Amino acid sequence: MANIKLSAEKLDELKAICKSFKNDKGELINVLHKAQGLFGYLPAEVQEVIAKELSVSVAHVYGVVSFYSFFTMLPKGEYPVSICLGTACYVRGAEKVIDEFKRILNINVGETSPDGKFSLACLRCVGACGLAPVVLVGEKVYGRVAPDGVKDIVAEYTK
Amino acid sequence: MLFISNNTGAKMETVKITIDNKVIEVAKGTTILKAAKEAGIHIPTLCYLHLHDLNIENKPAGCRICVVEVEGRRNLAPACVTECLDGMVINTHNIRVLNSRKTVLELILSDHPTDCLICAKNGDCELQTMAQEFGVRKIHYEGEQSTYREDTSPAIIRDVDKCIMCRRCEMMCNEVQTVGVLSAVNRGFMSVVAPAFEMNLDHSECTYCGQCVAVCPTGALTEVDHTNQVIRALADPTKTVVVQTAPAVRAALGEEFGMEPGTLVTGKLAAALRRLGFNYVFDTDFAADLTIMEEGTELLDRLTRHLNGDKDVPLPILTSCCPGWVNFFEHQFPDMRDIPSTARSPQQMFGAIAKTYFAEKIGVKRDDMVVVSIMPCLAKKYECQREEFATDGNPDVDFSISTRELAHLIKQSNINFNDLEDEDFDNPLGESTGAAVIFGTTGGVIEAAVRTAYEVHTGKKLEKVDFEELRGMDFIREATIDFNGLPIRIGIAHGLGNARKLLQDIKDGKSSFHAIEIMACPGGCIGGGGQPLHHGDSSILKARQKAIYREDAGKTIRKSHENPYIIQLYEEFLGKPMSEKSHHLLHTHYFDKSKEIKVVE
Ligand code: SF4
Ligand code: SF4
Ligand code: SF4
Ligand code: FES
Ligand code: FES
Numbered sequence: 001m002a003n004i005k006l007s008a009e010k011l012d013e014l015k016a017i018c019k020s021f022k023n024d025k026g027e028l029i030n031v032l033h034k035a036q037g038l039f040g041y042l043p044a045e046v047q048e049v050i051a052k053e054l055s056v057s058v059a060h061v062y063g064v065v066s067f068y069s070f071f072t073m074l075p076k077g078e079y080p081v082s083i084c085l086g087t088a089c090y091v092r093g094a095e096k097v098i099d100e101f102k103r104i105l106n107i108n109v110g111e112t113s114p115d116g117k118f119s120l121a122c123l124r125c126v127g128a129c130g131l132a133p134v135v136l137v138g139e140k141v142y143g144r145v146a147p148d149g150v151k152d153i154v155a156e157y158t159k
Numbered sequence: 160m161l162f163i164s165n166n167t168g169a170k171m172e173t174v175k176i177t178i179d180n181k182v183i184e185v186a187k188g189t190t191i192l193k194a195a196k197e198a199g200i201h202i203p204t205l206c207y208l209h210l211h212d213l214n215i216e217n218k219p220a221g222c223r224i225c226v227v228e229v230e231g232r233r234n235l236a237p238a239c240v241t242e243c244l245d246g247m248v249i250n251t252h253n254i255r256v257l258n259s260r261k262t263v264l265e266l267i268l269s270d271h272p273t274d275c276l277i278c279a280k281n282g283d284c285e286l287q288t289m290a291q292e293f294g295v296r297k298i299h300y301e302g303e304q305s306t307y308r309e310d311t312s313p314a315i316i317r318d319v320d321k322c323i324m325c326r327r328c329e330m331m332c333n334e335v336q337t338v339g340v341l342s343a344v345n346r347g348f349m350s351v352v353a354p355a356f357e358m359n360l361d362h363s364e365c366t367y368c369g370q371c372v373a374v375c376p377t378g379a380l381t382e383v384d385h386t387n388q389v390i391r392a393l394a395d396p397t398k399t400v401v402v403q404t405a406p407a408v409r410a411a412l413g414e415e416f417g418m419e420p421g422t423l424v425t426g427k428l429a430a431a432l433r434r435l436g437f438n439y440v441f442d443t444d445f446a447a448d449l450t451i452m453e454e455g456t457e458l459l460d461r462l463t464r465h466l467n468g469d470k471d472v473p474l475p476i477l478t479s480c481c482p483g484w485v486n487f488f489e490h491q492f493p494d495m496r497d498i499p500s501t502a503r504s505p506q507q508m509f510g511a512i513a514k515t516y517f518a519e520k521i522g523v524k525r526d527d528m529v530v531v532s533i534m535p536c537l538a539k540k541y542e543c544q545r546e547e548f549a550t551d552g553n554p555d556v557d558f559s560i561s562t563r564e565l566a567h568l569i570k571q572s573n574i575n576f577n578d579l580e581d582e583d584f585d586n587p588l589g590e591s592t593g594a595a596v597i598f599g600t601t602g603g604v605i606e607a608a609v610r611t612a613y614e615v616h617t618g619k620k621l622e623k624v625d626f627e628e629l630r631g632m633d634f635i636r637e638a639t640i641d642f643n644g645l646p647i648r649i650g651i652a653h654g655l656g657n658a659r660k661l662l663q664d665i666k667d668g669k670s671s672f673h674a675i676e677i678m679a680c681p682g683g684c685i686g687g688g689g690q691p692l693h694h695g696d697s698s699i700l701k702a703r704q705k706a707i708y709r710e711d712a713g714k715t716i717r718k719s720h721e722n723p724y725i726i727q728l729y730e731e732f733l734g735k736p737m738s739e740k741s742h743h744l745l746h747t748h749y750f751d752k753s754k755e756i757k758v759v760e
Contacts (some may be wrong), residue, residue, distance in 0.1 A: 044356050048754060057339025058355035059363075066344040066357075073356075 006045050013038055014046060018053035025054045028064055032071055041075045069110075077112045077119035079157045081105075084134040086125025093147070094133040098122070100150040117157065174245040179252065191227055191238040195251055202227065202251050203260065203289060205267075206325035207239040208374055212632055212697040213654075213681045217330040217374075222323065223263045224289070227251045235259055261293050269300040270348075271377075272320050278378040279316075283692055285376035286323060307351055312360035314367040314383055314540040319351045322379040328352060328371030335681060337656040338487065340365045352379075364490040364752075368483035368655065368679040369537030369688015374695075382537050382689060385558045386568050392529040392557070393436045399521070400529045402437040403509045403588070404428060406444055407535040407599030407684035408562045410706040414691040414699070415566035416576045421702030423710055426581020429589075432533075433582060434574050439517075442584045443532065444591030446509035447598040447607070449728070450480055451719035453745050454502040455611045456736035458674055462647075473498050475650070475665065475672040478604050480504045482542035483679030483688075485749065487655050492662050493751035501746040505598065506532050506539050507548050509588065510555030511744040516732045517588060525553055532559045535599070535687030538679065547747060561689025587724040593624070593717030596710045601653035601683035602629045602636065603707065605676035609640055609649070610718045617643040624717045630708070632682065632701065635660065637672070650675040653683050 006014070017034045021027035031050055036042050042065055051058040065071040083089075083098050098120075102108060105118050112119040128134050131143025135153065142153055172187040178198055185194045195202050205224040208217040218239050226235035230248040235256060243249075250256060268290060275281055310317040324343065329352055332341040340363045344353050354363040372380045392400050413422035432440045457476065464472040477499040479485060485504075488496060503511070510530045518528050532539060536559075542548070543556035560568070569576050583589070594610050597603030606629045613621055628638040629651060636651040650672040652658045658677045664670040680686045685703040686693075693699045716722060733740050 047355070057333060057342065059339055059342035059344075059353070060333075062355040062357075063342035063344045067346050069346075 006049065010039070011049065014049050015053060018050060023053050023055070025056045028054060028056065028061065029068075032061070032065060036071060041072045043073060043075075072110060074110065074112050074119070075116070076121075078117050079137050080119045080121065082121045082123045082136040084124075084126050084128075084132070084136075085122045086129065086132075088125070088129035089133040092132045096147045097133055097135065097145050097150060100147040101154075104151060104154050118154075174243050174247075176243045176245075176247040176249060178249045185243055187243075189243050191229075191236065191241050191243055191247075191249055191251075192225060194243050195227075195238065195249075200251055202238045203292070204239055205285065205289065205323065205376060206327065208325075208327050208330075208695050210681070210693075210695065210697040210700075212701055213634075215330075215335055215681065215697075217325075217327045219326050219330075222267070222325060224260055226256060226259050226263075228253060228256050261295065264289060264293055264295060265298050266300055267323055268295065268298050269302050270304055271323070272304070278321070279381040279384065280321075280378035284378060285694060287377075303348075305348055305351075310359045311383060312365065312367070312541075313544050314537040315360055315365070315369065315372060316381050316383055317353075317360060318379055318381070319353070320379075321377045322352055323377055324350065324352065325376060326352065327374040327376070328380055331370040331374050335654050335656055336366070336368060336370055336487075336679070337659050338364060338366055338368075338491075341371060366483045366486035366490070366655065366679060367538040367541045367688075368487075370680060372537060372688045373680075373686070373690070373692065376694075382561050382564070383540060384564060385540065385560050386564050386571075388558050389531050389560060389568065392531070395529075398527055398529045399438050399523045400436070400531060401439045401441060401513050401517070401588075402432050402531045402533065403441045403443040403446065403506070403513075404432070404533040405506070405535055405599065405684060406447065406596050406603075406707065407687060407690065407703070408533050408565070409710065410599060410685060410703040411535065411690045412562055412566060415563065418577070419702070420699040421706040423706050424576075425710065426583070427576060427579040429584050430579040430582040431569050431574055431576055434579075435568065435572055437531070439585050439588070440582075441509070441513070441588040442591050442595075443505050443509055443534075444595035444598070445588045445722070445724065446505035446512070447480075447595035448592055448719035448722045448725050449508050449512070449745065450502055450505050450598075450604075451594060451607050451611050452725060452729070452736045453508075453741060454478065454480075454500045455608045455615065455719070457500050457502060458608060459612055459616055460737065462673060466645075475670060475675050476500055477674075478608075478676045479747075480598065480604055481538070481678050481680075481684075482506075483536070483538035484655070484658060484677045486538060486541070486752075487658065487679065488662070489750050489752040491659070491753070492666070493749075493753045495662065495666065496749040496751065498665065499749065501748065503548075503745055503747045504539070504542060505595075506534065506542065506556055506559065507747070508745050510543070510548065512728070513588060514550075514553075514555055515744060516728065520587075525550065529557045530555065532556050533562065533565050534559050535562050535684045535690045536680075537561065537688040539689075562687075563689060563691060566691070587727065590722060590724040591714075592719055592722050593711035593714035594719045595722075596714065597707055599684045600630075600704045600707045601678050602631065602651050602676065603683065604678075605629055605649055605651060605674060607719060608674070608676075609647075611720045613640070613642055614718065615720065616645075619643065621718070625712075632704070634681075647674065648672045652676070653678040654681040655679050 047061045051061045109120050135142040135145045173184045175184050183198050206222040220237045220240040225238040227238045228250040229236050307319040329341045340354050409425040413424040461472050465474050479499040513530050514525050539559040543559045548555045594607035606626045634657040640647045652661050682700040686700045
């Protein structure tokens with residue numbers, strides 16, 4: 001028998017989320033959204049519970065999770081790095097900044113470093129176009145980031 | 160308003176359309192595809208699938224191969240989902256349509272491997288046939304090809320690179336079988352049909368019913384091929400190779416050799432197996448008779464105890480001869496696993512008897528005997544690998560090959576199947592009754608059980624062995640059979656979604672049946688995942704079903720308990736049904752394979 005591991009408290013909260021949507025399978029996306037808010041990501045266990053509560057197949061739940069890039073099955077790092085890919089940031093070289101983060105952290109966008117410290121994500125315009133290209137680490141905003149500034153940002157959190 | 164009357168005599172609203180210059184009238188709501196068919200016009204389809212007699216339809220409108228021109232509309236319309244409107248003028252084969260279809264096909268082919276020559280579906284693939292019919296000689300689109308790992312389970316291979324995202328398999332697994340293993344996942348170029356978390360099939364709740372394989376138009380889903388192991392065993396002089404062949408095989412194998420669906424090839428089948436070099440050509444039907452002895456006795460035993468007031472005895476009793484169904488309830492209803500009969504499937508009963516009783520009789524050591532089964536079924540490949548069906552690591556059934564694999568084997572061996580003279584099966588494990596043959600179709604197992612249980616219970620001879628009320632293709636059927644004053648309520652379901660309904664009723668305490676027959680595949684084994692492909696023509700299943708009943712009607716003995724070799728087997732070896740020896744060799748137990756949500760700290 002395969003077991004699914006979740007703490008009692010989290011399991012109850014998750015079930016409550018499903019219930020708040022009347023366990024309606026039509027609300028799957030909203031349930032997943034809330035669940036990701038609760039856990040920070042959507043591990044297999046969480047998807048199994050949701051499938052059971054909403055009476056849909058796990059394959060279907062996973063189908064939805066894997067379709068939308070907003071959903072992630074990987075936990076965010078302690079310091080989640082988000083890089084704006086809006087037009088202004090893109091034009092001013094955000095892509096090179098991403099490449100540099102990928103190189104230094106040795107992870108891809110959507111991944112978390114093995115030590116759990118950093119994760120990498122892309123965002124749409126965050127409304128700070130004047131500061132383009134923009135990088136966020138957690139809540140902290142870094143403006144006019146150039147590729148050679150990336151190592152300094154990373155260093156701030158690896159001290 | 161126009162009206163035409165349907166077969167019930169009721170009037171229905173119609174519309175008038177012009178299709179390829181023909182004016183026809185069709186019922187309102189008819190799709191262009193169906194209207195064209197009525198007018199004798201063939202429109203090619205790829206994702207669309209309609210198993211008419213089973214009421215199964217897949218129309219995701221994804222592939223766009225079926226487009227037609229509707230005059231006055233700017234875009235071409237997919238015929239499989241577009242409804243006919245009054246006054247529509249439709250062109251199904253003009254140059255614009257043909258060009259568009261060819262473009263669509265070339266685009267599909269541009270992301271498809273071109274290794275047809277070594278593909279398991281070579282010669283039987285809908286995509287290949289279409290490329291041939293469309294006269295594609297060059298693919299004008301070049302692009303990256305998506306690649307995905309191959310997934311091999313005990314019964315089924317997924318080679319997703321060959322997937323064209325028609326999603327027929329998904330529909331079968333989710334809607335018909337309600338197993339829900341397969342779903343489209345990921346997005347765009349990366350999208351594939353896969354189990355949850357893209358795990359392999361053998362980690363999922365797959366029942367190996369093979370219904371996804373039965374409808375896949377390409378080589379993306381195929382059975383694990385065991386023919387080479389069989390060839391090797393046949394070539395090994397130290398091995399005594401024994402073959403058994405399931406009831407549904409004889410009603411379908413002929414199709415692989417160009418015969419009309421519904422042609423019975425029992426005699427040719429026995430002859431071909433002998434030509435292939437099997438030392439003993441036996442029949443799973445023998446074991447089906449044996450199943451009836453065990454399962455029928457168990458039914459009567461449970462019934463009597465229940466009627467005598469022993470409420471610990473659960474009713475209804477459910478049949479257990481379908482391994483796809485066994486996998487289903489082990490995963491989905493494990494708390495109800497004491498309800499199905501403990502009788503093993505005929506395949507496994509045969510193996511157990513062949514490697515004990517028969518091996519002793521001919522003085523061959525267990526290890527020197529190889530038992531091969533020819534099955535309409537892919538779940539049997541998994542079943543024969545289950546640990547509980549082996550002694551010291553030696554399986555009761557060594558290899559299970561499908562009807563399709565047998566056809567390949569016959570063709571490879573240069574046997575002219577169509578010209579073979581009929582031959583008989585060998586004895587003792589080749590003799591069977593009409594009751595055993597009907598195991599191959601939905602309703603057959605329970606009819607066979609009734610024939611025996613009635614006579615054993617009442618001590619009277621049945622005047623008529625045909626129970627028409629148990630036959631047919633309806634997904635859920637019920638009938639009450641009078642056991643000399645005792646009304647026995649019988650339920651039948653085929654297709655796992657329908658089985659689920661009956662199970663849920665039992666769980667909710669709403670079931671009043673005494674016995675229920677369940678077959679995983681729509682139609683029963685005649686529609687099994689290992690049968691010749693029907694390519695969407697469900698009339699083939701009906702023809703096979705008719706053939707099965709024809710074979711039954713033609714048998715001299717039609718009740719399992721009258722099979723002389725079964726009687727002999729009990730006298731010489733087993734004692735009586737449900738004896739200790741029978742329990743050991745012919746019965747089994749089930750496992751809880753469900754996932755449970757366990758709370759940890
Ligand atoms: S074999 Fe049956 S259960 Fe398994 S994936 Fe195919 S349709 Fe679903
Ligand atoms: S695996 Fe086969 S049936 Fe399923 S979507 Fe792909 S091509 Fe269609
Ligand atoms: S119905 Fe027959 S072919 Fe289908 S899974 Fe069951 S035993 Fe196999
Ligand atoms: S485009 Fe990056 S902040 Fe607007
Ligand atoms: S057959 Fe109509 S869209 Fe595929």
